Amino acid sequence: MTDVNRTIAEQAEEFDTIAPPELDQSQIGSARQGDGIQTPSQTVGPFFGYALPYEKGWELVPGHHPQAIRFHGTVYDGDGAVVPDAIIEIWQADSEGVLSTQLGSLEPDGYTFTGFGRTSVNLAGHFSFTTVKPGAVAAGAAPYILVTIFARGLTHHLFTRAYFPPASDAESAAHEGDRVLPAVPTERRATLISVADGPASYRFDIRMQGVGETVFLDFDD
Amino acid sequence: MTTLPSQDEITAEIVDVEADARAKVEAGGSPELHPRRDYAPYRSSVLRHPTHELVRVDPEEIERFSPAFGHTDVNPLESDLTIAHSAEPIGERITVSGHVVDGDGRPVRNQLIEMWQANSAGRYVHKRDQHPAPLDPNFTGVGRAITGENGEYSFQTIKPGPYPWRNHINAWRPAHIHFSLFGNAFTQRLITQMYFPADPLFALDPIYQSIADPAARQRLIGQYDHNLSVPEFSLGYRWDIVLTGPKSTWMESEEAHD
Ligand SMILES: [Fe+3]
Numbered sequence: 001m002t003d004v005n006r007t008i009a010e011q012a013e014e015f016d017t018i019a020p021p022e023l024d025q026s027q028i029g030s031a032r033q034g035d036g037i038q039t040p041s042q043t044v045g046p047f048f049g050y051a052l053p054y055e056k057g058w059e060l061v062p063g064h065h066p067q068a069i070r071f072h073g074t075v076y077d078g079d080g081a082v083v084p085d086a087i088i089e090i091w092q093a094d095s096e097g098v099l100s101t102q103l104g105s106l107e108p109d110g111y112t113f114t115g116f117g118r119t120s121v122n123l124a125g126h127f128s129f130t131t132v133k134p135g136a137v138a139a140g141a142a143p144y145i146l147v148t149i150f151a152r153g154l155t156h157h158l159f160t161r162a163y164f165p166p167a168s169d170a171e172s173a174a175h176e177g178d179r180v181l182p183a184v185p186t187e188r189r190a191t192l193i194s195v196a197d198g199p200a201s202y203r204f205d206i207r208m209q210g211v212g213e214t215v216f217l218d219f220d221d
Numbered sequence: 222m223t224t225l226p227s228q229d230e231i232t233a234e235i236v237d238v239e240a241d242a243r244a245k246v247e248a249g250g251s252p253e254l255h256p257r258r259d260y261a262p263y264r265s266s267v268l269r270h271p272t273h274e275l276v277r278v279d280p281e282e283i284e285r286f287s288p289a290f291g292h293t294d295v296n297p298l299e300s301d302l303t304i305a306h307s308a309e310p311i312g313e314r315i316t317v318s319g320h321v322v323d324g325d326g327r328p329v330r331n332q333l334i335e336m337w338q339a340n341s342a343g344r345y346v347h348k349r350d351q352h353p354a355p356l357d358p359n360f361t362g363v364g365r366a367i368t369g370e371n372g373e374y375s376f377q378t379i380k381p382g383p384y385p386w387r388n389h390i391n392a393w394r395p396a397h398i399h400f401s402l403f404g405n406a407f408t409q410r411l412i413t414q415m416y417f418p419a420d421p422l423f424a425l426d427p428i429y430q431s432i433a434d435p436a437a438r439q440r441l442i443g444q445y446d447h448n449l450s451v452p453e454f455s456l457g458y459r460w461d462i463v464l465t466g467p468k469s470t471w472m473e474s475e476e477a478h479d
Contacts, residue, residue, distance in 0.1 A: 042256065
């Protein structure tokens with residue numbers, strides 16, 4: 001298939017001389033916008049640390065909030081090694097199940113609940129948010145936190161959901177009635193459910209690959 | 222310590238994946254719009270891609286909404302990376318402008334767009350970047366903006382330099398700017414990179430080439446746009462960004478607004 005005797009330059013010529021497509025100036029900004037074809041994803045790379053995290057990005061509510069919980073976990077790769085350079089985002093309803101439309105996520109004022117958080121993992125691959133346990137968005141629905149993972153080596157981010165361990169028959173029924181949990185093979189379902197690991201603390205480890213690989217989601221457009 | 226592969230080994234792998242993708246298209250498959258998650262030429266992906274199929278899910282209410290950002294989050298001055306310090310940064314001054322739209326071409330308005338980049342010497346202000354190129358005391362390389370009514374954005378910055386990395390021997394990243402975008406739904410989230418026209422490193426770079434379809438990856442190249450160049454000040458590049466979507470419920474609420 002590949003003639004290894006060709007120089008890199010020759011291979012390059014075949015593959016990507018590829019000047020960017022010649023576009024009529026009048027087309028720029030319209031043809032590309034209108035064709036509906038998505039812009040491809042690229043890895044976040046290793047050097048986002050001075051750019052994406054922001055002050056108190058991990059603190060959706062202050063620690064002294066009466067309903068504050070710790071939502072935390074460790075990110076592992078396919079060898080079971082910790083991933084020290086991931087960045088995690090969460091998006092969730094408030095404790096009443098209401099979605100926030102409040103501005104101000106990047107400048108948390110310690111009062112407004114915006115439902116969005118972002119934090120890098122530390123060198124031990126660990127992340128931690130201070131937030132509230134989301135309420136059900138509809139009667140009988142199972143609450144969850146939407147989690148997005150970006151990292152060097154991830155060419156495209158990963159989406160998953162962190163549900164909570166059922167603490168009552170009603171909550172168990174909510175899990176059974178959920179649209180996603182029952183559709184996931186039983187042996188993998190636990191990867192979507194956080195573990196109560198202390199008073200007001202829930203652990204949600206993320207395994208990118210291999211044994212216990214987290215269930216990752218792809219949303220239909 | 223394992224020895225790093227040569228560029229020729231990496232290039233041969235890149236060529237094979239592209240041939241595989243082309244064969245699939247010729248057999249009637251659709252072109253690969255996004256990078257492969259398991260893309261061995263980019264060595265960091267090997268242990269970091271899921272091996273199970275992603276579980277396809279109908280977005281529910283949370284996924285159909287997005288965190289809201291606004292002018293309380295971002296100072297308008299944050300879109301000019303050349304004025305963050307006491308003096309001008311070193312480098313070729315550029316203007317990068319474009320529109321953010323959804324899959325139907327409708328503007329993604331009033332949403333957050335973030336970007337970050339190396340300086341003109343190819344060095345990041347990041348403690349783990351050990352590339353022995355100079356830091357520029359007048360350049361941090363972080364910009365933010367809120368998209369306008371037509372989804373438009375514009376950044377003033379300097380052209381980033383290429384930089385070496387340790388994927389293989391003599392690995393160099395083509396010059397690029399990282400972009401992070403939010404849409405009207407959380408499912409539209411996108412992090413990507415913009416490149417510059419005619420970079421000789423394109424064919425050699427396993428991150429750019431992780432998008433196996435040639436037409437798809439060219440969408441990451443900003444176009445030189447002379448009309449955007451500011452006389453005696455900066456060279457202009459235009460780069461439009463298309464997110465996924467829209468989701469049906471969002472369309473309904475959008476129409477209800479109009
Ligand atoms: Fe980079």
